[in-house]
Amino acid sequence: MSATKSNVGREGEPPPSPSFLDHAYEFLSSVTLAIALLAFIAVASIFGTLVKQQASPEEYLSFYSESTYTIIRFLGLDDVFHSKWFIGAISLLVLNLIFCSLPRFIRLLKSRATVKIPNEKALDAMGLRCLLPGKKIDDIAGVFKRYRNAQNNEGSRVLERGSLGRYAVYMVHLSIIIILVGGLIGVLFGYRGPLTLAKGETKDSVVARGSTSERKPLGFAIKLDDFKVSFYPSGEPKDYVSNVEVLENGKSVLQKSIRVNDPLNYNGVNIYQSSYGSNPVFVFDVGGERVELGQGGVYQKDKLHLLAVRYEKSVHNFGPGVQIAYVEQDGQPQTTWFLKDVARLREKSILGTTVRLDDIKEDYYTGLEVSRDPGVWVVWFGFALILFGLYVNFFLYHRRIYLVEVSKGVLVAGTALKNKEGFKEEFEKLKGKLGCS
Amino acid sequence: MLVSNKILAVVTFLYLFLFFAHLVYFATKQERVLTFVWVALYVTFGLHTAGLVVRWVESYRLSIGHAPLSNFYESLIFYGWCISLIVIVMKKRLRFPLLTMFACLIALGFMGYASFSSSVDKKIQPLIPALQSNWLHIHVFTCFIAYASFAVSFLAGLFSIFNWKSVMPPEERLEELNYRSVMVGFPMLSAGILTGAVWAHYAWGSYWSWDPKETWSLITWIFYALFLHARFARGWKGRRIALLSIIGFASVIFTYFGVNFILSGLHSYGAA
Ligand code: HEM
Numbered sequence: 015m016s017a018t019k020s021n022v023g024r025e026g027e028p029p030p031s032p033s034f035l036d037h038a039y040e041f042l043s044s045v046t047l048a049i050a051l052l053a054f055i056a057v058a059s060i061f062g063t064l065v066k067q068q069a070s071p072e073e074y075l076s077f078y079s080e081s082t083y084t085i086i087r088f089l090g091l092d093d094v095f096h097s098k099w100f101i102g103a104i105s106l107l108v109l110n111l112i113f114c115s116l117p118r119f120i121r122l123l124k125s126r127a128t129v130k131i132p133n134e135k136a137l138d139a140m141g142l143r144c145l146l147p148g149k150k151i152d153d154i155a156g157v158f159k160r161y162r163n164a165q166n167n168e169g170s171r172v173l174e175r176g177s178l179g180r181y182a183v184y185m186v187h188l189s190i191i192i193i194l195v196g197g198l199i200g201v202l203f204g205y206r207g208p209l210t211l212a213k214g215e216t217k218d219s220v221v222a223r224g225s226t227s228e229r230k231p232l233g234f235a236i237k238l239d240d241f242k243v244s245f246y247p248s249g250e251p252k253d254y255v256s257n258v259e260v261l262e263n264g265k266s267v268l269q270k271s272i273r274v275n276d277p278l279n280y281n282g283v284n285i286y287q288s289s290y291g292s293n294p295v296f297v298f299d300v301g302g303e304r305v306e307l308g309q310g311g312v313y314q315k316d317k318l319h320l321l322a323v324r325y326e327k328s329v330h331n332f333g334p335g336v337q338i339a340y341v342e343q344d345g346q347p348q349t350t351w352f353l354k355d356v357a358r359l360r361e362k363s364i365l366g367t368t369v370r371l372d373d374i375k376e377d378y379y380t381g382l383e384v385s386r387d388p389g390v391w392v393v394w395f396g397f398a399l400i401l402f403g404l405y406v407n408f409f410l411y412h413r414r415i416y417l418v419e420v421s422k423g424v425l426v427a428g429t430a431l432k433n434k435e436g437f438k439e440e441f442e443k444l445k446g447k448l449g450c451s
Numbered sequence: 452m453l454v455s456n457k458i459l460a461v462v463t464f465l466y467l468f469l470f471f472a473h474l475v476y477f478a479t480k481q482e483r484v485l486t487f488v489w490v491a492l493y494v495t496f497g498l499h500t501a502g503l504v505v506r507w508v509e510s511y512r513l514s515i516g517h518a519p520l521s522n523f524y525e526s527l528i529f530y531g532w533c534i535s536l537i538v539i540v541m542k543k544r545l546r547f548p549l550l551t552m553f554a555c556l557i558a559l560g561f562m563g564y565a566s567f568s569s570s571v572d573k574k575i576q577p578l579i580p581a582l583q584s585n586w587l588h589i590h591v592f593t594c595f596i597a598y599a600s601f602a603v604s605f606l607a608g609l610f611s612i613f614n615w616k617s618v619m620p621p622e623e624r625l626e627e628l629n630y631r632s633v634m635v636g637f638p639m640l641s642a643g644i645l646t647g648a649v650w651a652h653y654a655w656g657s658y659w660s661w662d663p664k665e666t667w668s669l670i671t672w673i674f675y676a677l678f679l680h681a682r683f684a685r686g687w688k689g690r691r692i693a694l695l696s697i698i699g700f701a702s703v704i705f706t707y708f709g710v711n712f713i714l715s716g717l718h719s720y721g722a723a
Contacts, residue, residue: 045684052677056670062665095661246577253580274580275654286656365658385656393658403637
């Protein structure tokens with residue numbers, strides 16, 4: 015498709031030879047460029063799935079030779095979707111879209127204002143045509159109730175249907191730009207980051223993921239009241255729920271159960287359930303007193319100092335155990351292991367006090383994902399527009415019917431640029447109703 | 452063994468039977484056989500639908516309760532169902548026995564793989580939390596309708612390349628069919644990708660994360676956009692367009708299988 019430009023000079027004068035700008039415009043608005051760019055982006059994306067993205071140098075070197083890795087780094091194949099050339103290709107596609115669509119769109123708007131009635135010869139040449147002898151336009155107008163009157167002249171009429179179909183391509187092209195702009199807004203003004211909370215814990219900022227790991231204030235605080243995981247009999251997680259409270263200036267303003275697929279949205283910040291984990295809690299009996307220690311937890315009473323140093327799920331195959339550090343009478347630091355499943359190692363005497371490990375509990379913490387994306391509504395709008403545009407483009411189509419009074423009667427002729435098959439059927443039906451052959 | 456598995460195994464044999472019925476038609480060229488083929492196709496489709504419904508009911512019996520769209524077995528069965536659906540919906544334009552024969556062959560391939568391969572787990576599995584969403588249904592439905600339409604486009608392309616004289620539909624009809632199937636497939640794939648993105652936003656907090664499955668569906672989508680532009684803006688026809696529809700389907704198949712088996716990512720459970 016060439017952008018037809020009126021290079022018609024004055025009579026006798028040769029048309030001016032196209033300048034560099036003309037060439038650039040021609041290139042930027044060509045469908046050939048669009049096809050090349052789409053192919054390029056597709057191939058680049060294939061590389062982006064074949065080569066692991068954003069991995070560490072060690073990972074690459076365990077997979078590729080040193081020289082291959084150098085090439086991968088040089089071409090940016092280790093992070094295709096953020097590389098300059100990929101973003102450059104997408105920017106060029108956007109330019110291409112604008113340069114291609116805008117002039118066509120303007121031309122379409124202009125052409126709408128001036129629908130020309132083809133002359134009799136052109137009408138005669140149309141494939142779909144029939145002549146109603148001895149009739150006037152007004153006699154048959156009733157048959158075309160479902161068509162819009164595009165033009166009403168003395169002795170001729172232009173009828174249209176599905177004219178929205180002609181604008182659909184521009185809706186689709188515009189929505190691509192809208193979606194990309196929405197994405198850009200998210201990249202520029204949004205952030206994402208993980209947030210873990212133990213029961214009772216409160217946090218009011220998140221470390222954003224990305225090159226600059228800066229702390230982003232949420233603008234409010236979030237407190238985990240409770241966290242529950244339930245499992246299927248097969249052991250797979252069925253549901254996990256964080257019951258949280260949103261605090262503003264220390265006051266609770268909102269309570270919500272965050273589940274997978276059911277995030278909390280507050281002041282433009284979305285908080286998602288993404289994972290969970292657990293920390294061991296060691297339940298001791300120290301001289302008759304019940305004591306719960308987390309990892310690194312400390313107990314102190316009189317001379318007795320206990321510190322939970324290390325946790326092992328399995329100590330030499332004897333089951334879970336915890337290493338406790340304490341200070342001897344003479345000031346010497348000492349460590350000893352308590353094993354939950356071995357009776358002999360469950361109870362010990364430290365500085366004359368009996369210390370017994372009663373249980374090791376799992377204390378779940380929740381893994382939340384915090385994200386702020388002010389562009390997301392722009393993206394949603396783009397999604398809606400593209401789906402609407404595609405539907406209109408493929409399932410409505412524009413067709414025109416001309417009614418012209420000629421000496422013998424009324425000439426009915428129709429054209430459609432798309433779906434010619436369908437229009438032919440439609441026209442045959444109309445012919446039946448009109449009773450013309 | 453679940454009742455639904457048995458029904459679906461029978462359906463698999465029905466597709467095989469349909470394939471042979473087509474061969475009988477080509478041998479005898481009797482219109483009666485073709486009428487019979489269509490009746491048999493409706494019966495097969497009805498039973499196939501019943502198999503899916505029964506599986507859905509059975510999942511509630513097991514107190515798991517979800518639509519049969521969530522593991523690899525179910526997605527294969529659903530792909531087969533979508534192909535039948537497309538063939539029936541597009542009956543008016545798909546009257547070519549060669550096309551319905553190959554469509555049945557493709558459905559047979561998916562059904563047979565699902566029913567008789569030992570590597571495909573046929574059990575009803577509970578849904579992990581991320582999949583417990585209404586977006587799952589619409590996402591999987593739109594994607595597989597798209598995949599099925601692209602299968603039809605692939606067949607149209609294949610036939611116009613091989614050009615088997617006597618049994619072939621005329622070239623223009625093949626081009627029209629090719630375009631019509633992409634015309635259904637492209638908006639459906641778009642809807643599939645977009646609903647997937649919306650779902651990902653609500654489940655993970657990000658509508659796009661360049662995970663391999665997402666990226667491959669985008670590659671496929673870009674490819675069909677390229678197809679449309681080559682066809683309409685550049686006026687490509689014949690062999691070149693046929694070739695594009697074959698490459699496009701290869702991309703579909705890679706998006707569906709290749710990513711699960713070769714690359715891994717969020718979708719590694721093969722839901723879609
Ligand atoms: C990913 C990006 C794009 C998408 C999804 C897209 C989508 C579409 C769709 C759906 C159609 C209608 C095809 C039909 O009616 O069968 C179309 C037509 C068209 N597109 Fe695009 N397009 C994209 C990029 C571009 C670009 C970059 C250009 C720049 C040259 C372009 C130029 C055109 C032209 C000239 C037409 C034909 C309009 C007509 O037939 O009147 N497209 N596009």
